[in-house]
Amino acid sequence: MSVTDWFSLNKNIEGVLLDISGVLYNSDASGGKAIAGSVEAVKRLKASHLKVRFCTNESQHIRSHLVQRLQGLGFDVEAHEVFSPAPAACQLVKDRGLVPHLLVDDKILPEFDAFKDDEGKTPNCVVIGDAVERFTYQTLNDAFRVLIASEEPLLITLGIGKYYRESGELMMDVGPFTKALEYAADCKAEIVGKPSPSFFQAALKDMGVDSSKAIMIGDDIVNDVGGAQKCGMRGIQVRTGKFRPSDENHPEVKPDCYVDDLSDAVNRLLSCSSS
Amino acid sequence: MSVTDWFSLNKNIEGVLLDISGVLYNSDASGGKAIAGSVEAVKRLKASHLKVRFCTNESQHIRSHLVQRLQGLGFDVEAHEVFSPAPAACQLVKDRGLVPHLLVDDKILPEFDAFKDDEGKTPNCVVIGDAVERFTYQTLNDAFRVLIASEEPLLITLGIGKYYRESGELMMDVGPFTKALEYAADCKAEIVGKPSPSFFQAALKDMGVDSSKAIMIGDDIVNDVGGAQKCGMRGIQVRTGKFRPSDENHPEVKPDCYVDDLSDAVNRLLSCSSS
Numbered sequence: 182m183s184v185t186d187w188f189s190l191n192k193n194i195e196g197v198l199l200d201i202s203g204v205l206y207n208s209d210a211s212g213g214k215a216i217a218g219s220v221e222a223v224k225r226l227k228a229s230h231l232k233v234r235f236c237t238n239e240s241q242h243i244r245s246h247l248v249q250r251l252q253g254l255g256f257d258v259e260a261h262e263v264f265s266p267a268p269a270a271c272q273l274v275k276d277r278g279l280v281p282h283l284l285v286d287d288k289i290l291p292e293f294d295a296f297k298d299d300e301g302k303t304p305n306c307v308v309i310g311d312a313v314e315r316f317t318y319q320t321l322n323d324a325f326r327v328l329i330a331s332e333e334p335l336l337i338t339l340g341i342g343k344y345y346r347e348s349g350e351l352m353m354d355v356g357p358f359t360k361a362l363e364y365a366a367d368c369k370a371e372i373v374g375k376p377s378p379s380f381f382q383a384a385l386k387d388m389g390v391d392s393s394k395a396i397m398i399g400d401d402i403v404n405d406v407g408g409a410q411k412c413g414m415r416g417i418q419v420r421t422g423k424f425r426p427s428d429e430n431h432p433e434v435k436p437d438c439y440v441d442d443l444s445d446a447v448n449r450l451l452s453c454s455s456s
Numbered sequence: 457m458s459v460t461d462w463f464s465l466n467k468n469i470e471g472v473l474l475d476i477s478g479v480l481y482n483s484d485a486s487g488g489k490a491i492a493g494s495v496e497a498v499k500r501l502k503a504s505h506l507k508v509r510f511c512t513n514e515s516q517h518i519r520s521h522l523v524q525r526l527q528g529l530g531f532d533v534e535a536h537e538v539f540s541p542a543p544a545a546c547q548l549v550k551d552r553g554l555v556p557h558l559l560v561d562d563k564i565l566p567e568f569d570a571f572k573d574d575e576g577k578t579p580n581c582v583v584i585g586d587a588v589e590r591f592t593y594q595t596l597n598d599a600f601r602v603l604i605a606s607e608e609p610l611l612i613t614l615g616i617g618k619y620y621r622e623s624g625e626l627m628m629d630v631g632p633f634t635k636a637l638e639y640a641a642d643c644k645a646e647i648v649g650k651p652s653p654s655f656f657q658a659a660l661k662d663m664g665v666d667s668s669k670a671i672m673i674g675d676d677i678v679n680d681v682g683g684a685q686k687c688g689m690r691g692i693q694v695r696t697g698k699f700r701p702s703d704e705n706h707p708e709v710k711p712d713c714y715v716d717d718l719s720d721a722v723n724r725l726l727s728c729s730s731s
Binding site (some may be wrong): 315317321322325326344352361362364365367 | 587588589590591592593594596597600601604618619625626627628629631632633635636637638639640641642
């Protein structure tokens with residue numbers, strides 16, 4: 182079945198969730214570059230009858246900085262349209278009355294300002310994000326000791342991605358470090374962010390679209406595509422960002438459709454979907 | 457069944473494998489302290505009819521330094537009696553003609569001197585050990601990139617322990633970092649050291665004792681006790697080192713017997729075993 186066929190056979194789509202890194206832009210040390218055609222594609226999508234939200238596992242930058250960065254690249258994105266894991270994790274920790282030990286990038290610490298007064302209290306959970314250079318033997322060991330001191334260790338992770346692409350290089354994401362702590366402390370992390378169903382559902386609820394009428398477009402075969410499919414959505418993989426040809430033979434996840442990039446997806450979607 | 461009963465019912469033992477850290481001594485920054493009664497216990501064991509070898513997953517110190525350290529604490533130990541993973545891994549990499557990328561503690565680099573001339577060659581496998589402070593985002597990422605560049609990533613790990621105790625504190629061992637790389641690069645590590653059957657078998661062969669007539673005494677419920685049992689040996693857990701009371705309810709491994717410490721084990725063993 183050709184790509185065109187797929188979209189023409191799936192005309193009931195009302196809402197679109199877009200991954201950010203690897204779909205809208207490729208990040209690098211100097212702020213990143215828009216992927217060719219993506220700025221225009223987002224514009225056309227938002228001008229159409231379709232509802233749009235952005236679903237990212239970005240845990241290196243606070244949401245407002247991420248939005249500023251995207252706007253600086255020309256994207257039509259507002260903060261309230263962006264779902265990212267740090268605010269969701271913060272809410273979860275607050276709701277349960279926990280004291281968190283944070284192993285996150287310094288740049289997203291402001292998302293956790295609500296726990297500033299907890300300093301000195303004994304933490305009873307660990308929140309781990311894409312801490313990049315803050316991942317050292319010492320910081321991982323500190324987090325491990327918080328977990329192992331507890332009878333039922335609680336590890337909350339901002340996503341479970343394996344790696345991403347930055348400045349052309351593959352970089353380990355938060356997932357491997359989560360796996361390290363899970364193994365060391367014999368526990369199973371609670372995932373906030375993709376592929377957690379509650380994360381997708383929050384975005385679907387916000388746009389008022391049922392999962393059966395929504396698609397997720399992402400570059401991560403497991404967390405974007407597989408996660409969305411498990412929620413009853415359709416999952417489309419772009420051949421940009423961290424996409425690798427071997428993804429097309431993934432043993433567990435089969436995307437509903439492949440597209441070259443976001444622009445390709447939007448072209449086909451708007452030319453085939455009912456208006 | 458009491459502890460005394462177990463040894464009196466198992467009189468056919470001819471060989472004993474001893475773990476080192478947590479059984480003979482507790483390591484700390486200044487070289488470590490012998491566990492009370494252990495120096496004497498090793499002496500009595502070696503003076504008995506039983507054969508003795510030392511099986512360690514130590515990958516922070518080269519074997520000769522480890523032996524010097526133990527001798528300095530009063531232990532009757534010779535280098536040829538000690539089985540440790542780094543020399544075994546070095547042999548394995550040589551046998552297969554591989555070019556290793558080493559993520560190990562600087563102190564054990566001399567074990568890999570054979571690969572000094574490989575500098576500049578593209579590595580086609582990763583050897584990971586307990587690299588402690590050398591585990592950084594950068595060094596882990598470097599190892600990950602070697603793995604992901606290969607169609608069939610080969611990760612060789614010097615053990616798979618979760619943690620150990622040093623200066624009274626629990627410290628993450630090589631296992632969690634191995635799991636991080638396995639997850640990131642979608643591969644399964646090849647374990648050199650305990651609980652790998654070939655590692656126990658090399659020590660058994662060296663003392664010429666069949667697994668059915670040998671016991672392993674260690675503080676690690678999974679790698680010492682479980683690993684030995686899978687090899688057909690009996691596995692005894694000491695309540696020293698990294699032992700935690702929750703080990704006694706381990707979901708997968710049930711030691712043949714518990715003892716308070718090595719001294720307790722040797723007392724019971726020598727008073728009950730045939731001479």
